[in-house]
Amino acid sequence: MKKALKELWDECVDIFKDNISPKQFDTWFACIEPQTFDGKQLVIAVPSRFVFDHLETTYIHLIYKVITRVFGKGVELSYNIQEIAGTKTINKPSDGNIIIQEPVKTKVMPTAFDELTQTMAASELDSRLNVNYTFANYIEGDSNRLARSVGEAIAQNPAKTFNPLFIYGPSGCGKTHLVNAIGWGIKQQHPTLRVLYLSAHLFQVQYTTAVRQNKVNDFISFYQTIDVLIIDDTQEWSGNKATQTTFFHIFNHLHLNNKQIILTADRPPIDIVGLEERLLTRFKWGLQAEIEKPTKALCRAILSYKVKQDDLPIPVNVINYIAERVNGSVRDLEGIINSMMAYSTIYKCEVNMKLADQVLPRYIKVDTRPLTINDIKKCVCKHYSISETELCSQSRRQPINQIRQTVAYLASTMTDLSNMQIGDNLGGRTHATILHSIRHIQGLAETDTEFRQELEDLSDEIKRNR
Numbered sequence: 001m002k003k004a005l006k007e008l009w010d011e012c013v014d015i016f017k018d019n020i021s022p023k024q025f026d027t028w029f030a031c032i033e034p035q036t037f038d039g040k041q042l043v044i045a046v047p048s049r050f051v052f053d054h055l056e057t058t059y060i061h062l063i064y065k066v067i068t069r070v071f072g073k074g075v076e077l078s079y080n081i082q083e084i085a086g087t088k089t090i091n092k093p094s095d096g097n098i099i100i101q102e103p104v105k106t107k108v109m110p111t112a113f114d115e116l117t118q119t120m121a122a123s124e125l126d127s128r129l130n131v132n133y134t135f136a137n138y139i140e141g142d143s144n145r146l147a148r149s150v151g152e153a154i155a156q157n158p159a160k161t162f163n164p165l166f167i168y169g170p171s172g173c174g175k176t177h178l179v180n181a182i183g184w185g186i187k188q189q190h191p192t193l194r195v196l197y198l199s200a201h202l203f204q205v206q207y208t209t210a211v212r213q214n215k216v217n218d219f220i221s222f223y224q225t226i227d228v229l230i231i232d233d234t235q236e237w238s239g240n241k242a243t244q245t246t247f248f249h250i251f252n253h254l255h256l257n258n259k260q261i262i263l264t265a266d267r268p269p270i271d272i273v274g275l276e277e278r279l280l281t282r283f284k285w286g287l288q289a290e291i292e293k294p295t296k297a298l299c300r301a302i303l304s305y306k307v308k309q310d311d312l313p314i315p316v317n318v319i320n321y322i323a324e325r326v327n328g329s330v331r332d333l334e335g336i337i338n339s340m341m342a343y344s345t346i347y348k349c350e351v352n353m354k355l356a357d358q359v360l361p362r363y364i365k366v367d368t369r370p371l372t373i374n375d376i377k378k379c380v381c382k383h384y385s386i387s388e389t390e391l392c393s394q395s396r397r398q399p400i401n402q403i404r405q406t407v408a409y410l411a412s413t414m415t416d417l418s419n420m421q422i423g424d425n426l427g428g429r430t431h432a433t434i435l436h437s438i439r440h441i442q443g444l445a446e447t448d449t450e451f452r453q454e455l456e457d458l459s460d461e462i463k464r465n466r
Contacts, residue, residue: 005034005036005037006034008034008037008070008071009034011070012066012067012070013029015066015069015070016029016062016066019062019066020059020062026346027342027345027346028051028054028055028058028059031046031047031051031345032044032045032046033045035080037071037075040074040075040076041075041076041077041078042067042071042075042076042077042078043078043079043080044077044078044079044080045079045080045081046079046080046081047345048081048341048345049081049310049311049312050310050312050338050341050342050344050345051345052079052081053310054338057131057132063077064077125194125195125196127183127187127195127196127197128196128197128198129180129183129184129187129195129197130176130177130180130197133176133177133178133180133181133184134180134181134184134185135148135151135152135155135181135184135185137305137309138174138177138178138181139298139301139302139305141294141295141297141298141301142292142295142298143173143291143292143293143294143295143298144173144174144178144291144292144294144298146289146290147167147178147289147290147291148178150162150165150287150289151165151178151179151181151182151185152182152185154182154185154186154260154262155181155182155185155186155188155189156185156189158186158190158193158227158228158260159228159258159259159260162286162287163255163260163261163285163286164251164255164260164261164262164263164282164283164285164286165182165260165261165262165263165286165287165289166263166264166265166268166269166283166284166286166287166288166289167179167262167263167264167288167289167290167291168264168265168266168267168268168269168288168289168290168291169266169290169291169292169293170266170292170293171266171329171331172293172329172330172331172332173291173292173293173294173329173330174291174294174330175232175264175291176232176264177330178291179197179230179232179262179264180197180230182230182262183195183197183228183230183262186228186260193227193228194225194226194227194228195226195227195228195230196223196226196228196229196230197230197231197232198230198231198232199231199232199233199236200231200232200233200234200235200236200237201233201236203231203243203247204236204237204240204243206219207219207242207243207246211242216246219246220246220249220250223250223254224250224253224254226254226259227259227260228259228260228262229250229254229259229260229261229262230262230263231262231263231264232264233264233265233266234263234264234265234272234283235265235266235267235272237275238272238273238274238275239273239274240274241276244275244276244279245276247279248276248278248279248282251279251282252282255282255285261286263283268288268290269283269284269288270284293329294329294330295457295460296323296324296460296463297460299322299323299326299330299333300319300320300323302330302333303319303322303323303333303337304319306333306334306337307319307337312337312341312351313344313350313351314337314340314351315351315352317353318351318352318353318355318356321353321356322336322337322356322360324463325360326363332363335363336356336359336360336363339359339362339363340355340356340359343355343358343359370415370416371414371415371462371463372415373407373411373415373417373421373422373425374425375462376407376410376411376414376415376462377391377407377425379458379461379462380403380406380407380410380458380462381403383458383461384399384403386400386403391403391404391407391426391427392404392425392426392427393427394427404426404437405437405438405440405441406441406455406458407426408422408423408426408429408434408437408438408441409437409438409441409442409455410455410458410459410462411425412434412438413459414459414462419431419434419435419438420434422434441455
Protein backbone atom coordinates (compact mmCIF):
# COMPACT_ATOMS: atom_id res chain seq x y z
CA MET A 1 0.00 0.00 0.00
CA LYS A 2 1.38 3.36 -1.02
CA LYS A 3 1.95 5.94 1.65
CA ALA A 4 -0.05 9.18 1.54
CA LEU A 5 1.72 12.43 0.65
CA LYS A 6 1.39 13.80 4.18
CA GLU A 7 2.91 10.66 5.64
CA LEU A 8 5.86 10.84 3.26
CA TRP A 9 6.39 14.52 4.00
CA ASP A 10 6.27 13.84 7.74
CA GLU A 11 9.16 11.44 7.23
CA CYS A 12 11.05 14.23 5.47
CA VAL A 13 10.30 16.61 8.33
CA ASP A 14 11.76 14.16 10.87
CA ILE A 15 14.99 13.94 8.84
CA PHE A 16 15.17 17.72 8.42
CA LYS A 17 14.84 18.15 12.19
CA ASP A 18 17.73 15.73 12.76
CA ASN A 19 20.04 17.72 10.46
CA ILE A 20 19.35 21.37 11.32
CA SER A 21 18.75 23.38 14.48
CA PRO A 22 15.21 23.93 15.82
CA LYS A 23 15.50 27.64 14.98
CA GLN A 24 16.50 26.88 11.38
CA PHE A 25 13.62 24.43 11.03
CA ASP A 26 11.05 26.82 12.50
CA THR A 27 12.24 29.66 10.25
CA TRP A 28 12.63 27.91 6.90
CA PHE A 29 10.95 24.48 6.93
CA ALA A 30 7.93 24.68 9.22
CA CYS A 31 6.17 26.95 6.68
CA ILE A 32 6.46 24.39 3.84
CA GLU A 33 3.28 22.58 2.82
CA PRO A 34 3.34 19.50 0.54
CA GLN A 35 0.79 19.90 -2.25
CA THR A 36 0.99 17.13 -4.85
CA PHE A 37 3.11 14.13 -5.77
CA ASP A 38 2.42 12.19 -8.98
CA GLY A 39 5.22 9.69 -8.62
CA LYS A 40 7.63 11.84 -10.64
CA GLN A 41 7.23 15.41 -9.39
CA LEU A 42 6.83 16.69 -5.85
CA VAL A 43 5.18 20.11 -5.49
CA ILE A 44 5.56 22.02 -2.23
CA ALA A 45 4.12 25.42 -1.25
CA VAL A 46 6.23 28.17 0.34
CA PRO A 47 4.95 31.54 1.60
CA SER A 48 7.24 33.87 -0.38
CA ARG A 49 9.90 34.24 -3.05
CA PHE A 50 12.36 35.04 -0.27
CA VAL A 51 11.82 31.65 1.39
CA PHE A 52 12.15 29.92 -1.99
CA ASP A 53 15.47 31.67 -2.73
CA HIS A 54 16.88 30.83 0.71
CA LEU A 55 15.90 27.17 0.49
CA GLU A 56 17.42 26.89 -2.99
CA THR A 57 20.71 28.57 -2.09
CA THR A 58 21.27 27.36 1.48
CA TYR A 59 19.55 24.00 1.95
CA ILE A 60 19.32 22.60 -1.59
CA HIS A 61 21.62 19.61 -1.06
CA LEU A 62 19.93 18.65 2.20
CA ILE A 63 16.49 18.89 0.60
CA TYR A 64 17.50 16.68 -2.33
CA LYS A 65 19.16 14.09 -0.15
CA VAL A 66 16.02 13.83 1.98
CA ILE A 67 13.60 13.79 -0.96
CA THR A 68 15.65 11.11 -2.73
CA ARG A 69 15.65 8.98 0.40
CA VAL A 70 11.91 9.30 1.09
CA PHE A 71 10.30 9.72 -2.34
CA GLY A 72 12.82 7.76 -4.41
CA LYS A 73 15.47 8.49 -7.05
CA GLY A 74 14.62 10.66 -10.03
CA VAL A 75 11.88 12.70 -8.35
CA GLU A 76 11.85 16.36 -9.37
CA LEU A 77 10.97 19.23 -7.07
CA SER A 78 8.73 22.21 -7.86
CA TYR A 79 7.48 25.10 -5.74
CA ASN A 80 4.24 27.03 -5.51
CA ILE A 81 5.33 30.45 -4.30
CA GLN A 82 2.70 32.55 -2.58
CA GLU A 83 2.70 36.08 -3.97
CA ILE A 84 2.30 39.30 -2.00
CA ALA A 85 -1.11 39.64 -0.33
CA GLY A 86 -1.89 36.02 -1.18
CA THR A 87 -3.62 36.86 -4.44
CA LYS A 88 -1.87 34.32 -6.66
CA THR A 89 0.93 31.79 -6.77
CA ILE A 90 3.98 31.33 -8.98
CA ASN A 91 4.91 27.83 -10.14
CA LYS A 92 8.70 27.48 -10.02
CA PRO A 93 10.74 24.31 -10.66
CA SER A 94 13.78 23.89 -8.47
CA ASP A 95 17.02 25.10 -10.04
CA GLY A 96 18.75 22.02 -8.68
CA ASN A 97 16.66 19.25 -10.23
CA ILE A 98 19.70 17.99 -12.11
CA ILE A 99 21.22 17.03 -8.77
CA ILE A 100 18.41 14.66 -7.90
CA GLN A 101 18.91 12.50 -10.99
CA GLU A 102 21.79 10.69 -9.29
CA PRO A 103 23.07 10.28 -5.73
CA VAL A 104 24.47 13.54 -4.41
CA LYS A 105 28.25 13.53 -4.55
CA THR A 106 30.73 15.85 -2.95
CA LYS A 107 32.33 18.03 -5.61
CA VAL A 108 36.02 17.52 -6.23
CA MET A 109 37.80 20.26 -4.34
CA PRO A 110 41.45 21.27 -4.80
CA THR A 111 42.42 19.98 -1.34
CA ALA A 112 43.73 16.56 -2.35
CA PHE A 113 46.88 17.00 -4.38
CA ASP A 114 46.96 13.76 -6.36
CA GLU A 115 47.62 13.33 -10.06
CA LEU A 116 43.96 12.81 -10.93
CA THR A 117 43.05 16.21 -9.52
CA GLN A 118 45.85 17.84 -11.46
CA THR A 119 44.76 16.45 -14.82
CA MET A 120 40.94 16.65 -14.61
CA ALA A 121 39.12 18.50 -17.39
CA ALA A 122 37.83 22.04 -16.91
CA SER A 123 34.24 20.78 -16.83
CA GLU A 124 35.06 18.53 -13.85
CA LEU A 125 36.92 21.11 -11.79
CA ASP A 126 34.85 22.85 -9.13
CA SER A 127 35.62 26.51 -9.76
CA ARG A 128 34.26 27.44 -6.31
CA LEU A 129 32.54 30.46 -7.87
CA ASN A 130 29.42 31.79 -6.18
CA VAL A 131 26.44 31.29 -8.53
CA ASN A 132 24.76 34.41 -7.13
CA TYR A 133 27.60 36.77 -8.10
CA THR A 134 27.41 37.68 -11.80
CA PHE A 135 27.74 40.79 -13.95
CA ALA A 136 23.97 40.72 -14.44
CA ASN A 137 23.33 41.61 -10.79
CA TYR A 138 26.46 43.71 -10.18
CA ILE A 139 25.13 47.26 -10.06
CA GLU A 140 27.49 49.85 -11.51
CA GLY A 141 28.25 53.23 -9.96
CA ASP A 142 31.05 55.77 -9.78
CA SER A 143 32.75 53.79 -7.02
CA ASN A 144 33.20 50.62 -9.09
CA ARG A 145 32.97 51.68 -12.75
CA LEU A 146 36.66 51.30 -13.61
CA ALA A 147 37.03 47.92 -11.92
CA ARG A 148 33.87 46.58 -13.56
CA SER A 149 34.91 47.79 -17.04
CA VAL A 150 38.29 46.14 -16.68
CA GLY A 151 36.65 42.97 -15.38
CA GLU A 152 34.34 42.75 -18.40
CA ALA A 153 37.32 43.20 -20.71
CA ILE A 154 39.15 40.36 -18.97
CA ALA A 155 36.08 38.10 -19.21
CA GLN A 156 36.14 38.60 -22.98
CA ASN A 157 39.91 38.15 -23.40
CA PRO A 158 41.63 36.71 -20.31
CA ALA A 159 45.40 37.19 -19.97
CA LYS A 160 45.56 39.59 -22.92
CA THR A 161 45.68 42.81 -20.87
CA PHE A 162 45.45 43.78 -17.22
CA ASN A 163 47.35 40.75 -15.98
CA PRO A 164 47.49 40.52 -13.07
CA LEU A 165 44.41 42.47 -12.05
CA PHE A 166 44.63 43.66 -8.45
CA ILE A 167 41.34 44.98 -7.03
CA TYR A 168 41.37 46.69 -3.64
CA GLY A 169 38.88 48.46 -1.41
CA PRO A 170 37.27 48.36 2.04
CA SER A 171 35.35 45.37 3.32
CA GLY A 172 31.84 45.01 1.92
CA CYS A 173 32.32 47.21 -1.16
CA GLY A 174 31.73 44.42 -3.71
CA LYS A 175 35.20 43.03 -4.51
CA THR A 176 34.18 39.39 -4.04
CA HIS A 177 31.06 39.83 -6.16
CA LEU A 178 33.08 41.38 -8.99
CA VAL A 179 35.84 38.77 -9.14
CA ASN A 180 33.24 35.98 -9.09
CA ALA A 181 31.41 37.75 -11.92
CA ILE A 182 34.67 37.87 -13.90
CA GLY A 183 35.15 34.15 -13.27
CA TRP A 184 31.66 33.31 -14.51
CA GLY A 185 32.13 35.59 -17.51
CA ILE A 186 35.31 33.75 -18.47
CA LYS A 187 33.67 30.34 -18.04
CA GLN A 188 30.82 31.45 -20.29
CA GLN A 189 33.06 32.87 -23.00
CA HIS A 190 35.84 30.27 -22.69
CA PRO A 191 34.36 27.02 -21.31
CA THR A 192 37.56 25.02 -21.82
CA LEU A 193 39.57 27.20 -19.41
CA ARG A 194 40.18 25.96 -15.87
CA VAL A 195 38.91 28.70 -13.55
CA LEU A 196 39.45 28.59 -9.79
CA TYR A 197 38.36 31.05 -7.09
CA LEU A 198 39.38 30.80 -3.44
CA SER A 199 40.26 32.94 -0.47
CA ALA A 200 43.86 33.63 0.48
CA HIS A 201 43.08 32.00 3.82
CA LEU A 202 42.02 28.72 2.16
CA PHE A 203 45.11 28.81 -0.06
CA GLN A 204 47.25 29.15 3.07
CA VAL A 205 45.41 26.30 4.83
CA GLN A 206 45.88 24.06 1.78
CA TYR A 207 49.57 24.93 1.64
CA THR A 208 50.00 24.08 5.34
CA THR A 209 48.25 20.74 4.77
CA ALA A 210 50.50 20.02 1.79
CA VAL A 211 53.58 20.72 3.92
CA ARG A 212 52.32 18.33 6.61
CA GLN A 213 51.66 15.63 4.02
CA ASN A 214 54.99 16.25 2.24
CA LYS A 215 53.08 17.14 -0.96
CA VAL A 216 54.21 20.71 -1.61
CA ASN A 217 55.34 19.84 -5.13
CA ASP A 218 51.91 18.32 -5.88
CA PHE A 219 50.29 21.44 -4.44
CA ILE A 220 52.32 23.75 -6.68
CA SER A 221 51.81 21.49 -9.71
CA PHE A 222 48.04 21.59 -9.28
CA TYR A 223 47.90 25.40 -9.19
CA GLN A 224 50.18 25.63 -12.20
CA THR A 225 47.47 23.85 -14.24
CA ILE A 226 44.91 26.62 -13.57
CA ASP A 227 44.15 28.97 -16.47
CA VAL A 228 42.40 31.67 -14.40
CA LEU A 229 43.37 31.94 -10.74
CA ILE A 230 41.32 34.26 -8.52
CA ILE A 231 42.46 34.79 -4.92
CA ASP A 232 40.49 36.95 -2.50
CA ASP A 233 41.87 38.94 0.47
CA THR A 234 45.60 38.56 -0.16
CA GLN A 235 46.34 40.79 2.84
CA GLU A 236 45.85 37.54 4.81
CA TRP A 237 49.37 36.53 3.73
CA SER A 238 50.93 39.52 5.48
CA GLY A 239 54.14 38.34 7.13
CA ASN A 240 53.74 34.69 6.06
CA LYS A 241 56.97 34.23 4.12
CA ALA A 242 56.48 30.54 3.26
CA THR A 243 53.04 31.08 1.69
CA GLN A 244 54.27 34.14 -0.21
CA THR A 245 57.29 32.26 -1.56
CA THR A 246 55.12 29.39 -2.76
CA PHE A 247 52.66 31.73 -4.45
CA PHE A 248 55.56 33.63 -6.00
CA HIS A 249 56.60 30.45 -7.88
CA ILE A 250 52.99 29.73 -8.92
CA PHE A 251 52.53 33.34 -10.04
CA ASN A 252 55.67 33.31 -12.18
CA HIS A 253 54.67 30.07 -13.89
CA LEU A 254 51.12 31.23 -14.64
CA HIS A 255 52.19 34.65 -15.86
CA LEU A 256 54.96 33.21 -18.03
CA ASN A 257 52.43 30.84 -19.61
CA ASN A 258 49.90 33.60 -20.28
CA LYS A 259 47.38 32.61 -17.58
CA GLN A 260 45.08 35.18 -15.98
CA ILE A 261 45.66 36.12 -12.33
CA ILE A 262 43.11 38.16 -10.35
CA LEU A 263 43.77 39.24 -6.77
CA THR A 264 41.96 41.32 -4.16
CA ALA A 265 42.84 42.98 -0.87
CA ASP A 266 41.43 45.60 1.46
CA ARG A 267 44.30 47.98 0.56
CA PRO A 268 46.71 48.57 -2.34
CA PRO A 269 49.73 46.21 -2.49
CA ILE A 270 52.17 48.89 -1.36
CA ASP A 271 50.22 49.28 1.90
CA ILE A 272 50.19 45.57 2.81
CA VAL A 273 52.65 45.34 5.67
CA GLY A 274 54.87 42.25 5.54
CA LEU A 275 54.48 41.68 1.79
CA GLU A 276 57.77 40.58 0.22
CA GLU A 277 59.27 43.04 -2.21
CA ARG A 278 59.47 40.52 -5.06
CA LEU A 279 55.77 39.68 -4.67
CA LEU A 280 54.88 43.36 -4.40
CA THR A 281 56.69 43.92 -7.70
CA ARG A 282 54.64 41.14 -9.35
CA PHE A 283 51.36 42.54 -8.03
CA LYS A 284 52.20 45.89 -9.62
CA TRP A 285 52.86 44.42 -13.08
CA GLY A 286 49.26 44.68 -14.26
CA LEU A 287 46.49 47.04 -13.19
CA GLN A 288 45.47 48.12 -9.72
CA ALA A 289 41.77 49.07 -9.62
CA GLU A 290 40.16 50.58 -6.55
CA ILE A 291 36.56 50.01 -5.51
CA GLU A 292 35.37 52.65 -3.08
CA LYS A 293 32.50 52.47 -0.65
CA PRO A 294 29.24 52.82 -2.57
CA THR A 295 27.54 56.20 -2.46
CA LYS A 296 24.01 56.61 -1.16
CA ALA A 297 22.78 56.68 -4.76
CA LEU A 298 24.46 53.35 -5.53
CA CYS A 299 23.16 51.82 -2.27
CA ARG A 300 19.67 52.91 -3.31
CA ALA A 301 20.15 51.41 -6.79
CA ILE A 302 21.41 48.11 -5.34
CA LEU A 303 18.46 47.86 -2.96
CA SER A 304 15.96 48.77 -5.68
CA TYR A 305 17.41 46.13 -8.00
CA LYS A 306 17.26 43.41 -5.34
CA VAL A 307 13.69 44.30 -4.40
CA LYS A 308 12.58 44.22 -8.05
CA GLN A 309 14.56 41.11 -8.94
CA ASP A 310 13.30 39.06 -5.97
CA ASP A 311 9.83 40.63 -5.99
CA LEU A 312 10.18 41.68 -2.34
CA PRO A 313 7.39 43.65 -0.65
CA ILE A 314 9.62 46.53 0.48
CA PRO A 315 8.25 50.06 -0.05
CA VAL A 316 10.33 52.87 -1.55
CA ASN A 317 10.46 54.88 1.68
CA VAL A 318 12.09 51.93 3.48
CA ILE A 319 14.62 51.50 0.66
CA ASN A 320 15.58 55.18 0.87
CA TYR A 321 15.71 55.01 4.67
CA ILE A 322 18.16 52.08 4.62
CA ALA A 323 20.31 53.59 1.85
CA GLU A 324 20.71 56.81 3.83
CA ARG A 325 21.94 55.02 6.94
CA VAL A 326 24.12 52.14 5.79
CA ASN A 327 27.76 53.17 5.88
CA GLY A 328 28.70 52.15 2.35
CA SER A 329 28.65 48.35 2.72
CA VAL A 330 26.95 46.17 0.11
CA ARG A 331 27.26 43.22 2.50
CA ASP A 332 25.33 45.12 5.16
CA LEU A 333 22.64 46.01 2.63
CA GLU A 334 22.10 42.35 1.78
CA GLY A 335 22.11 41.34 5.44
CA ILE A 336 19.53 43.97 6.34
CA ILE A 337 17.21 42.95 3.49
CA ASN A 338 17.51 39.26 4.38
CA SER A 339 16.87 39.95 8.07
CA MET A 340 13.80 42.08 7.38
CA MET A 341 12.34 39.43 5.08
CA ALA A 342 13.05 36.72 7.66
CA TYR A 343 11.30 38.76 10.37
CA SER A 344 8.40 39.41 8.04
CA THR A 345 8.05 35.71 7.23
CA ILE A 346 8.37 34.45 10.80
CA TYR A 347 6.13 37.03 12.47
CA LYS A 348 3.82 37.53 9.48
CA CYS A 349 4.22 41.30 9.57
CA GLU A 350 4.66 43.96 6.90
CA VAL A 351 8.04 45.36 5.96
CA ASN A 352 7.83 48.98 7.05
CA MET A 353 9.79 51.74 8.78
CA LYS A 354 9.13 50.23 12.20
CA LEU A 355 10.66 46.90 11.15
CA ALA A 356 13.62 48.71 9.54
CA ASP A 357 14.28 50.49 12.85
CA GLN A 358 14.33 47.12 14.61
CA VAL A 359 16.76 45.51 12.18
CA LEU A 360 19.20 48.34 11.37
CA PRO A 361 20.93 48.51 14.80
CA ARG A 362 21.99 44.87 14.35
CA TYR A 363 24.12 45.87 11.34
CA ILE A 364 25.14 49.47 11.79
CA LYS A 365 25.91 51.79 14.64
CA VAL A 366 23.00 54.18 14.69
CA ASP A 367 24.37 57.65 15.43
CA THR A 368 21.68 59.78 17.02
CA ARG A 369 24.08 62.64 17.74
CA PRO A 370 23.06 65.79 15.87
CA LEU A 371 25.34 66.75 12.99
CA THR A 372 27.68 69.62 13.93
CA ILE A 373 29.47 72.28 11.94
CA ASN A 374 32.74 70.68 13.09
CA ASP A 375 31.66 67.46 11.31
CA ILE A 376 31.10 69.51 8.16
CA LYS A 377 34.36 71.46 8.42
CA LYS A 378 36.41 68.31 9.03
CA CYS A 379 34.91 66.43 6.09
CA VAL A 380 35.05 69.34 3.62
CA CYS A 381 38.66 70.13 4.52
CA LYS A 382 39.64 66.50 3.98
CA HIS A 383 37.73 66.40 0.68
CA TYR A 384 39.50 69.50 -0.69
CA SER A 385 42.86 68.81 1.03
CA ILE A 386 43.05 72.05 3.00
CA SER A 387 43.52 72.67 6.72
CA GLU A 388 40.85 74.01 9.06
CA THR A 389 43.24 76.87 9.81
CA GLU A 390 43.16 77.88 6.13
CA LEU A 391 39.38 77.49 6.06
CA CYS A 392 38.86 79.86 8.97
CA SER A 393 41.58 82.33 7.98
CA GLN A 394 40.92 85.82 6.62
CA SER A 395 42.21 84.80 3.18
CA ARG A 396 39.83 85.57 0.32
CA ARG A 397 41.86 83.85 -2.39
CA GLN A 398 40.34 81.08 -4.45
CA PRO A 399 39.61 78.26 -4.03
CA ILE A 400 39.73 78.77 -0.22
CA ASN A 401 36.95 81.37 -0.31
CA GLN A 402 34.53 79.18 -2.26
CA ILE A 403 35.27 76.18 -0.04
CA ARG A 404 34.44 78.41 2.96
CA GLN A 405 31.20 79.48 1.27
CA THR A 406 30.38 75.82 0.62
CA VAL A 407 30.81 75.00 4.32
CA ALA A 408 28.53 77.92 5.20
CA TYR A 409 25.86 76.65 2.79
CA LEU A 410 26.09 73.05 4.04
CA ALA A 411 25.95 74.19 7.66
CA SER A 412 22.82 76.22 6.91
CA THR A 413 21.07 73.17 5.35
CA MET A 414 22.38 70.40 7.63
CA THR A 415 22.35 72.03 11.08
CA ASP A 416 20.10 74.31 13.12
CA LEU A 417 22.75 77.00 13.51
CA SER A 418 21.94 80.62 12.79
CA ASN A 419 23.98 82.58 10.24
CA MET A 420 25.69 84.40 13.10
CA GLN A 421 26.69 81.08 14.74
CA ILE A 422 27.97 79.75 11.41
CA GLY A 423 30.02 82.92 10.97
CA ASP A 424 31.51 82.55 14.47
CA ASN A 425 32.68 79.05 13.50
CA LEU A 426 34.27 80.28 10.28
CA GLY A 427 36.72 82.81 11.66
CA GLY A 428 34.24 85.42 12.89
CA ARG A 429 32.36 86.15 9.65
CA THR A 430 29.38 88.48 9.84
CA HIS A 431 25.73 87.56 9.29
CA ALA A 432 25.79 89.40 5.94
CA THR A 433 28.89 87.53 4.77
CA ILE A 434 27.34 84.15 5.58
CA LEU A 435 24.05 85.11 3.91
CA HIS A 436 25.97 86.16 0.77
CA SER A 437 27.91 82.85 0.84
CA ILE A 438 24.71 80.79 1.10
CA ARG A 439 23.06 82.65 -1.80
CA HIS A 440 26.18 82.37 -3.93
CA ILE A 441 26.39 78.57 -3.47
CA GLN A 442 22.64 78.21 -4.06
CA GLY A 443 23.02 80.08 -7.35
CA LEU A 444 25.92 77.89 -8.46
CA ALA A 445 23.99 74.72 -7.63
CA GLU A 446 21.01 75.90 -9.67
CA THR A 447 23.05 76.69 -12.79
CA ASP A 448 25.91 74.17 -12.65
CA THR A 449 24.81 70.51 -12.63
CA GLU A 450 28.35 69.28 -11.99
CA PHE A 451 28.69 71.51 -8.92
CA ARG A 452 25.22 70.45 -7.69
CA GLN A 453 26.31 66.80 -7.87
CA GLU A 454 29.48 67.68 -5.98
CA LEU A 455 27.38 69.25 -3.22
CA GLU A 456 25.18 66.15 -2.99
CA ASP A 457 28.22 63.89 -2.81
CA LEU A 458 29.74 66.08 -0.10
CA SER A 459 26.50 65.93 1.87
CA ASP A 460 26.47 62.12 1.65
CA GLU A 461 30.12 61.96 2.64
CA ILE A 462 29.55 64.16 5.69
CA LYS A 463 26.62 62.02 6.90
CA ARG A 464 28.54 58.82 6.30
CA ASN A 465 31.80 59.84 7.99
CA ARG A 466 30.77 62.00 10.91
